[in-house]
Amino acid sequence: MKHLASALCLLLFSFAQVNAQQPKTKKPAVLSFTLSFSDYNTPALIRDSSFSKAFKGTDWLNPGKKSFGIGVGWWKQLTPQIDFSANFNGTFSNFPELFVKDDSIGQAGFTPQLDAMVHLFAFKQGVTFNPFLSAGAGAGIFGGNTAAYAPLGVGFKLRFKEGAYLINQIQYRKALTDGITNDYLLYTVAFAQTLGKPKKAPETVKEKTSPVPADKDGDWFEDNIDECPDVAGKVKGCPDTDGDGVADKNDPCPAEKGTLNGCPDTDGDGIADKDDACPDAKGSVNGCPDADGDGVADKDDLCPDMKGSFKGCPDSDGDGIGDGEDKCPTVAGTTADQGCPEIKQEVKEKVEVAAKNIFFRFGSDVLLNRSLPPLKEVVTLLKKDPALQLVIEAHADSIGTAERNQLLSERRAKRVAQFFINSGIDARRISYRGYGATQPVADNATEKGRAQNRRVEMKLRY
Missing domain, CATH: 2.40.160.20 (Porin)
Incomplete structure (x- = not known):
């Protein structure tokens, strides 16, 4: 292609x-x-x-x-x-x-x-x-x-x-x-x-143009004072389709009669309906009301009754992320972490090592005993920081049918999630998903590559 x-x-x-x-x-x-x-x-x-x-x-x-x-x-x-x-x-x-x-x-x-x-x-x-x-x-x-x-x-x-x-x-x-x-x-x-x-098309004969009259559009405005000499009109010789006294060429709304430069202003706030984000409600912010006076229109204000600097909301921890969107509103964090503190690198590495040491019985979702010690270390990390959440993703190689691989990866992801829940971690902090063989990281043509594709990945987030 x-x-x-x-x-x-x-x-x-x-x-x-x-x-x-x-x-x-x-x-x-x-x-x-x-x-x-x-x-x-x-x-x-x-x-x-x-x-x-x-x-x-x-x-x-x-x-x-x-x-x-x-x-x-x-x-x-x-x-x-x-x-x-x-x-x-x-x-x-x-x-x-x-x-x-x-x-x-x-x-x-x-x-x-x-x-x-x-x-x-x-x-x-x-x-x-x-x-x-x-x-x-x-x-x-x-x-x-x-x-x-x-x-x-x-x-x-x-x-x-x-x-x-x-x-x-x-x-x-x-x-x-x-x-x-x-x-x-x-x-x-x-x-x-x-x-x-082929037949030649008949030739057209150009007609002789007549001399240009003094009022060629016949609107009773002489050409020397007619602002639209080629088209008849009543406003300085120009058309006014909507009859509001503003010539079409100067009227931003030529098909709608209006009092504001030729345009309607339904709510009378001095902003034409075509430019008014709230044409039926009088307001000062792009024509919209702003109840708390923070410069953010109520329709866009996440906190319309509280004056704030971030999308109209307060930012209690001053991290540049409003409390309404800040997952950790009382602790300063980063935008990348949705307002929560950055997870330490050593903590991420412990979870990655634990994920690489998760093993199952062949062709099943039964965890082997050697997988339990690294999983228990992750349990300890989660209990130390109750705000942390864990995402579990299971993958398979390409051996077998796509349906079987998808089902097996889903069961394995669920099995790991259940281990954490059974270990006292709130189920609302755990999410899991199986991807089958759709996201390989190595070549499925070799045993080594297939072994790398049979994996579980765990990621922390707030």
């Missing part, structure tokens, strides 16, 4: 370039004859492995891995840089297993497809080489199943002479219904020829 993204960026850059103007002509339709190759394997490889693995080696270039097809198309120019096409393609398909719904062994058959697309060109028609982007919708019969898809493509049109073209495309066809189970790629080479000759 990286190469496709690069190609799209190149085309978008090309759209910004100014091309020489072409003669204004009505282009006839174009008939194309197409040779195609369908690739049913590569998108599945990208989905099941990765982009680099899917294109590793030369198998994806091998024509024997593709399905040959032929087709016809009808192209019609809509604008100088946009074409519409309707295409019929028949493919002698060799489907891989599971590509067609309910087909577990793969099959061969003739696949008719019909699609309609819009093509956006980099340059106006008439240049020799013209890249384009494509998008559309289509449907086909795949091994007896009808399926809809959305083709997204990139390609170019090569002009041999007026009316004769070579058109190359690469399309990514996104499956929309369940007749097929995966997306696929289509590579096409088309030879195109116009049907008839």
Whole structure:
């Protein structure tokens, strides 16, 4: 997909370039004859492995891995840089297993497809080489199943002479219904020829402009005093749509009658409704009330009845975090710790060491006895500081199913949490979660890596 993204960026850059103007002509339709190759394997490889693995080696270039097809198309120019096409393609398909719904062994058959697309060109028609982007919708019969898809493509049109073209495309066809189970790629080479000759559009004859009158907009304001000489109006020659005596060009609210520079002020606080955060309540802070007079509007004041310096709230410990958001309002702390003191490094290290020495019986959530001493040290730390909370996260390696790994990690996290609760720690201070094999820290391809991924992490917080 990286190469496709690069190609799209190149085309978008090309759209910004100014091309020489072409003669204004009505282009006839174009008939194309197409040779195609369908690739049913590569998108599945990208989905099941990765982009680099899917294109590793030369198998994806091998024509024997593709399905040959032929087709016809009808192209019609809509604008100088946009074409519409309707295409019929028949493919002698060799489907891989599971590509067609309910087909577990793969099959061969003739696949008719019909699609309609819009093509956006980099340059106006008439240049020799013209890249384009494509998008559309289509449907086909795949091994007896009808399926809809959305083709997204990139390609170019090569002009041999007026009316004769070579058109190359690469399309990514996104499956929309369940007749097929995966997306696929289509590579096409088309030879195109116009049907008839282009007809020149009739030339327009410019009308002679009449002399500018003294009052060209006819509003009874002479042009030399008319502030809007090209449009009729009653306020110094300018329109006043809402009739409030302020010309539209000077009225911030031209469609609403108002008394404040042309805008309504419903609550009469001297702030127009459009700028008033509280248009129905008179106030001094952006048009809003401020009951405690601390400069923070009541609607934004976390403590509307108490004057304060932090979001309208007092800050008892002076740590720059208001009492309403300070988890430790009587003890100065840091913003990173939500107003609580920073946890000492040696305490964090003891918890990290304890986490690395948690072991379970193989394939279960039963704690081994050698795990208990380090866990008891963490219990001691938690009892010394009743404000501390503990977060427990359990992880698994990739052996087995994702469902089993998720369940096992959740049970192990819960088992560790239960140990602390049984040791006298309030359950409200303990939180736990299992992540299965979704967050590896090492390569699951080796035993050493898998051992590192089977882990429990413990983090302290206030």
